[in-house]
Amino acid sequence: MELASKYDPRAVEEKWYNFWLEKKLFHSEPDNRVPYTIVIPPPNVTGVLHMGHMLNNTIQDVLVRRARMMGRNACWVPGTDHASIATEAKVVKSLAEKGIKKHDLSREQFLEHAWEWTHKHGGIILQQLRTLGASCDWDRTAFTMDETRSESVTKVFVDLYNKGLIYRGLRMINWDPKALTALSTEEVVYKEERSKLYYLKYYLADGENVDVEPLATDDREGNIVHKDEKGYYAVVATTRPETIMGDTAMCVNPKDPKNQWLRGHHVIVPLVGRKVRVIEDRYVDIEFGTGCLKVTPAHDVNDYNLGKTHNLETIDIFNADGTISEQSPLYVGMDRFACRKQIAKDLDAAGLMEKVEDYTNKVGYSERNPDTAIEPRLSLQWFVKMQHFADIALPPVMNGEIKFYPEKYKNTYRQWLENIQDWCISRQLWWGHRIPAYYYPSQNPDDTENFVVAETAEKALELARQKTGNTNLQASDLKQEECALDTWFSSWLWPISLFDGINNPGNKEIEYYYPTVDLITAPDIIFFWVARMIMAGEEYLHKVPFRNVYFTGVVRDKLGRKMSKSLGNSPDPIELMAQYGADGVRMGMLLTAPAGNDILFDEKICEQGRNFSNKLWNALRLITGWQVDKGDDSNNQATKQPSNEMAVEWMEQRMAQVLEGIEKDFEQYRLSEALMASYKLAWDDFCSWYLEMVKPAYGTPIDRETYDATISIFNRLMLILHPFMPFVTEEIWHALQTIGKDDEQAAFINANYSIMNQHLPTSVFYDQRTLDDCDTAREMIAGVRNIRNTRGLSPKEQLELFVVCGEGKMPNNRFDGIVCKLGNVSIIQYVDSKVEGAISFMVGTTECFVPLKQNIDVEAERKKLEDDLRYAEGFLASVMKKLGNEKFVNGAPEKVVAVERQKKADAEQKIAALKSQLENLK
């Protein structure tokens, strides 16, 4: 079999993914093994794969594949989220392009379009995950709006309503004037903005007067009264002058000395001409602006509260879309921002603007519509009472039943739960789960409680008849709530609803797969999703939904900027995988991704992954090219080198040692470290050292035993690497399984076995002495190579090596064969004392000499020795200082002192050796 010198991932990756699918190797059914469950954070159904998904899903796949290879029944459940706001916005936009307005359609018609859109664009992302190698159980693919999940949502809504945990009420909510829906507080992101602070004149109402004279300057205590030719006036600072049409009061702090003169008066809202009271409330910050606050109860949360306390009128001057409403006396129909500009001009023209200052404040935007400033709006919405949920969700995280990686998010989590606000769950959207509330006709137009909540219309009718006492009510009299639910109201059930644990409690699957083990997600949805899943889990199963939460970082570009479409700094993952192979990209992602840290992604890192695949591939090429001693054929009989035996022994020990580290890394979710350790084990230890140790000379065969050992080691390396790089390892593993097999056997193996359900090697006891001895040998080899390198000697020129071995000491020569082979040393001799006319180097405290035929550059040697000597003497001095310190000798533990004494002895020995070598040069 002739293998190409470059590994080509394309064909290989497709081949094996299809093989895995065909063999249903990702599929899981409950059995008697220990389950390992992960539920995917469902991506938007119409979304496409971005680098964040790549990172997140690579990590999940690594964990799932590893668990599977550890003999657990691994089940990774995939699915998508209906993402109500985002998807509805996309559908509305696409309809608009066809000239169709959403509200020209009925709900049913719109939903038809939405489903069509979903079917057309939906699931692309799941296809893309296959390219990545994700080993999801695709048979279980779910959708937050499929039947099972929808039923669960309805059921939970009804249940929580009946428990009194869901209510409907008039509240100040966050309104998205573009999507035309309410949002939860979590869906508002605040952005700092440069804006203006407008100072407006509110003249005292006609006929009112004050008996205070204006002061000439503002820097005196006492009333600061403004007066001009038109009369007395107060100055109000605002960033939103367009809301003055909704002003129904002005407020001052009763303790504010500047504004005492305004108490009890009325002022005239500029331009509007409305006469409003001056109210007093300690809420007002005396230091801000002039200490006078305009009060617009309809358009600001705090003002709304003031309105309630002081019994103020509420004038809603905005339409749902952010234009000025009929309730306003002016500017009706104008957009809020256009209005702001206009009103500023008009105020100025009317002489009602005292001044305008530059000002920086924070403005809330919709998380899903980042261009739309949200508007506080008074509105009847549905809410979940959250205190109860906070109470049940806090303990499992605080007491470690659920572990967060990194741990710092515990704080964030606690902080949020301790200041929890009720969750606004109704959205004025059609794409989503329709709220199962049904309104019956009511005589009283102000009645907001004329509804019942039930899972079906039939049950609702029954309830409505009971509630109203009107047995004549007909199904047609009931109208279902138009609003849909927040997307997260379905996502929070995800780990339960995926196993049908809401509709069918106690079923075999939920009992087996729940709780899941690991959740891999981004920290920005800790409140949206992570916290709420814990709440739902505790509420419905009295069990946490997962044991560990691994928070990935944000994927940024190499300059640390967030990846975004507008910056164009986000590589297309599919293209990346085409270029570097899925394995290469996976490795690139993981290498830069310690838990919780943002990752600065540079495409170049994928090269490292690709190169690594290629390295492994070439190791395979090397091994498959070897001729093996057939044993019975005397012409082809390879004698087993003792060095080969040592090589195998060392490699086995080394692998056991590294495995121990990898296991620890996984326990602590240090995936990039585990990968790096595996990488070095394969590249450095196996390829650079081990294979060079056992590699037969050109044209000569390798002995059977070493060959088998090599295959076995290579095999295990593939197993270790498989979770990280599933494709190349499967390919090589198969090649290794089929070496020496006839075509039929090979075909059988290829068709029936996969690396992915082999058992992962585990760490075993290893002999540290073997590892140390080999390290010494490797240092000797490096020393010899260094001599060649610095003196321009060919690697082909054989050298001799003399090692000083103290009298009576046994030379440590187990790896001599290897030193000879890799250092191209003809002979190693152990001697009692220094060798004349040779280059020296030290390995630890051992002196090594390499005689050279050519002349030695005495000056250069001297300089080098002197440098070493200086360093050793400095080192000795510092050790001596420590040992001379009585407090140290008495205070430090015996072990530490002993170490220092050993250091002293070593240093002295080294110094003596260096000195004698220097002497030698003369």
Add this chain to the structure above:
RNA sequence: GGAAGUUUAGCUCAGCCGGUUCAGAGCACUUGCCUUACAAGCAAGGGGUCACUGGUUCGAAUCCAGUAACUUCCACCA
């Protein structure tokens, strides 16, 4: 305004329950090599006052306090 985190080599990070010659890794870099597995490679190298200041200690990258810079979360004073 409140809280948390970060600061170690050119870059990205590990080390941080104080004590191995402790200052590390990968990449990048330098030098020399197309040595029949691999130039997507091989070999050998260079490189850091562990942000700063002080303290605790026989001993500090590691513990404590403060300072500075950056990041994130929460709050939302118009």
